[in-house]
Amino acid sequence: MTEQPTGSGPAEQSSPAEGAPGSVTAPMTDVERDEAASKLVDRFSLWSGAAGLIPVPLVDIVAVGGVQIEMLRRLSEIYNVPFSENRGKSVIASIAGSVIPASTAAGGVTSALKAIPGLGTVIAAFTMPAFSACATYVIGKVFIQHFASGGTLLDFNPPDYREFIKAQKEKWISRQSGAAPSGSTAQQNGSSNKGAAAP
Numbered sequence: 001m002t003e004q005p006t007g008s009g010p011a012e013q014s015s016p017a018e019g020a021p022g023s024v025t026a027p028m029t030d031v032e033r034d035e036a037a038s039k040l041v042d043r044f045s046l047w048s049g050a051a052g053l054i055p056v057p058l059v060d061i062v063a064v065g066g067v068q069i070e071m072l073r074r075l076s077e078i079y080n081v082p083f084s085e086n087r088g089k090s091v092i093a094s095i096a097g098s099v100i101p102a103s104t105a106a107g108g109v110t111s112a113l114k115a116i117p118g119l120g121t122v123i124a125a126f127t128m129p130a131f132s133a134c135a136t137y138v139i140g141k142v143f144i145q146h147f148a149s150g151g152t153l154l155d156f157n158p159p160d161y162r163e164f165i166k167a168q169k170e171k172w173i174s175r176q177s178g179a180a181p182s183g184s185t186a187q188q189n190g191s192s193n194k195g196a197a198a199p
Helices: 030-051 059-078 085-099 101-113 119-148 158-177 185-190
Strands: none
Touching (some): 030 059, 030 119, 059 119, 085 119, 085 158
């Protein structure tokens, strides 16, 4: 029972960048691809926040990591970038370890607080989902930027994205507080996109 990814197979066998079901898919435009990727990141950020609600210490971190890996896999499909789970885990860890170490430590401490009955559990219940969702959002936006500029998992260099990560963290915080980003949306969304035209 070999499934073949031809036009006669079910729509689920196609890539996420699919066109009409059951036909040869037309390539997405850059704008359509970026829009699909942004929606995917928003959705996975919510899922990551939900995984942060898992009441068992460290299990929540493992679940969030699984959500992030799946998001990276889907982004790779959207941008037609080869994906390797081991390489994906490595690059996600490199972002967390070398670019946002304070956030990583905060996530581990927040998860550990779940082991403390009462106040620790309450604090963790409020902070871990927010931390998880924010970290997943930032990671997703970094890879949208990287893949859209022609990058792959093999040539990803976290220090190149320090300023972009700061901008995305600020954007996430402003979105959550209900404030609109003040005139910096264009800079945050496309300042370093290679080949992107200014509006």
